[in-house]
Amino acid sequence: MTVTLDRPLTGRTLRLPTADGFVEHAVREPVAWEVPAGPARTRTVFAAAHVVPRAGAENVPGAPADLDWDSTLAFRHRLWSLGLGVAEAMDTAQRGMGLDFTATTELVRRSSREAAAVGGRIAAGVGTDQLAPGAHRLDAVRAAYEEQLQIVEDAGAQPILMASRHLAASATGPDDYLRLYSGLLSQVRRPAVLHWLGEVFDPALAGYWGAPDVATATDVFVDLVTANAANVDGVKVSLLDAGHEEDLRRRLPAGVRLYTGDDFNYPELVEGDGQHHSDALLGIFAGIANVAAAALVRLDAGDTAGFRAALDPTVPLARHVFGAPTPYYKAGIAFLNWLDGRQPGYAMVGGLHSARSAVHQARTFALADEAGVLTDPAGAADRMSRYLAVHGF
Numbered sequence: 001m002t003v004t005l006d007r008p009l010t011g012r013t014l015r016l017p018t019a020d021g022f023v024e025h026a027v028r029e030p031v032a033w034e035v036p037a038g039p040a041r042t043r044t045v046f047a048a049a050h051v052v053p054r055a056g057a058e059n060v061p062g063a064p065a066d067l068d069w070d071s072t073l074a075f076r077h078r079l080w081s082l083g084l085g086v087a088e089a090m091d092t093a094q095r096g097m098g099l100d101f102t103a104t105t106e107l108v109r110r111s112s113r114e115a116a117a118v119g120g121r122i123a124a125g126v127g128t129d130q131l132a133p134g135a136h137r138l139d140a141v142r143a144a145y146e147e148q149l150q151i152v153e154d155a156g157a158q159p160i161l162m163a164s165r166h167l168a169a170s171a172t173g174p175d176d177y178l179r180l181y182s183g184l185l186s187q188v189r190r191p192a193v194l195h196w197l198g199e200v201f202d203p204a205l206a207g208y209w210g211a212p213d214v215a216t217a218t219d220v221f222v223d224l225v226t227a228n229a230a231n232v233d234g235v236k237v238s239l240l241d242a243g244h245e246e247d248l249r250r251r252l253p254a255g256v257r258l259y260t261g262d263d264f265n266y267p268e269l270v271e272g273d274g275q276h277h278s279d280a281l282l283g284i285f286a287g288i289a290n291v292a293a294a295a296l297v298r299l300d301a302g303d304t305a306g307f308r309a310a311l312d313p314t315v316p317l318a319r320h321v322f323g324a325p326t327p328y329y330k331a332g333i334a335f336l337n338w339l340d341g342r343q344p345g346y347a348m349v350g351g352l353h354s355a356r357s358a359v360h361q362a363r364t365f366a367l368a369d370e371a372g373v374l375t376d377p378a379g380a381a382d383r384m385s386r387y388l389a390v391h392g393f
Contacts, residue, residue: 005313005372007031012381016362017393025365027381032370033294033310036083038119041271041294043277044234044257045387046085046123047285047292048092049076050333051099051107052343065094065103065349072107073114075342080120082293084110088124088157091201092283094330098164098350105151114156123158123193123281128166135169142180146187149287153189160193160236160281161185165204174210174220175290181224191233191331193259193281196221200237200326209336214244220282222251229253236261236281249276263322263329267295267311271304283329285337288373317367320360328355335361336368339380345386358391 005028013025039045052075053059057066059077076086088111089104091096099107108124115122128144136144141164152159161184171177185192209217209224225232234257237245242265249258260269261276269278285292291314298306320334331353338346347353356364365384374380 010378014381016366017359019359027377028369030375030377034297036293037299039083041300044279046087046281047079047289048090048283049094049286053347053349055344059349061351065099070342076111079289080118080287085121088122088283090125092330094349096129098352108152109155112157116156123160124152126152126159127162127163128164131166136166138170141166142169145184159188160195162195163197163205163208168208171210171337177210178224182228185228185231188231191231192233193236195236200240201238226253226273232256234259240264240338267308280330287333288314291373296350313371317371320363320367331356332364335364339383340375341379
């Protein structure tokens with residue numbers, strides 16, 4: 001389903017670079033999206049939030065992350081104000097790509113306090129990234145998970161058991177995954193979310209669940225969830241394969257949610273097929289929070305056509321932001337929020353803002369404007385002009 005938003009022009013035109021020249025982009029007026037009175041009633045939805053570096057810090061590759069806490073936490077308050085839950089310290093927050101364990105721990109604690117203060121929903125990633133890269137003894141991998149699980153639960157956040165590069169490098173087969181995850185799930189204080197992040201997002205996770213092919217890995221995953229269903233709130237699957245997700249959610253035990261992590265096909269997956277639907281834990285929702293929130297208002301009202309009319313125009317933007325090489329989608333999420341004035345500069349920890357070209361980000365701007373994502377298109381156009389000038393356009 002393709003939807004075109006009928007919006008008046010601002011009268012401002014930008015000359016945007018492309019791979020082989022320039023295009024003229026006519027900037028449009030903002031959309032007055034519905035603002036929800038609270039969280040969605042028919043779906044459970046998290047936005048995986050990014051982090052903002054402190055402007056004066058040496059946030060260069062290999063340096064410890066130094067965050068702008070005011071901007072980082074203000075962004076989370078915006079998500080809560082729109083009725084979205086916050087998925088904290090996930091790959092969108094640059095886990096394994098600039099956000100070190102010390103900063104992660106502080107982020108989880110600070111965000112959880114803020115969530116408690118406003119009654120916002122928060123879940124947080126539990127991983128093993130305090131370990132040195134490479135293979136480790138499985139008991140060391142489990143101990144790393146347990147350390148982070150305690151941090152997250154002590155902070156008051158729901159745990160998300162993230163896929164581990166260390167486990168992928170250390171496990172010898174499916175039984176190692178089943179034993180380790182079953183042990184962790186037996187310890188959780190509240191039902192956790194299991195996260196299956198595909199190799200398109202992180203090549204180091206190839207063969208996860210101890211199987212080289214997705215079909216066998218899925219069987220292992222379903223066995224794990226079924227055996228531990230009482231301690232599993234849901235599963236977050238990020239394989240960018242809608243057909244696989246639809247098959248998987250039919251196989252899950254009753255009461256276990258499937259939180260889509262498919263940033264290519266989310267509208268139809270969240271809408272569902274009349275019998276099954278996906279909830280959501282999405283990085284793109286951190287970039288299109290206003291549109292996502294408004295779409296969910298319409299879905300709650302039973303207006304599936306209105307839900308799709310709001311959300312479908314964001315899909316080209318999402319597919320662009322999450323395009324190959326997909327691990328660098330974080331640069332698009334940060335860029336969208338800088339464009340809209342929610343952080344003082346376009347910068348990322350670890351210098352990751354350099355991961356996408358000016359041509360790529362020019363297209364990000366155009367698609368965001370066309371989808372009605374920008375709350376201040378005129379201000380975003382000014383920032384885009386300055387950004388392009390710095391890059392020689």
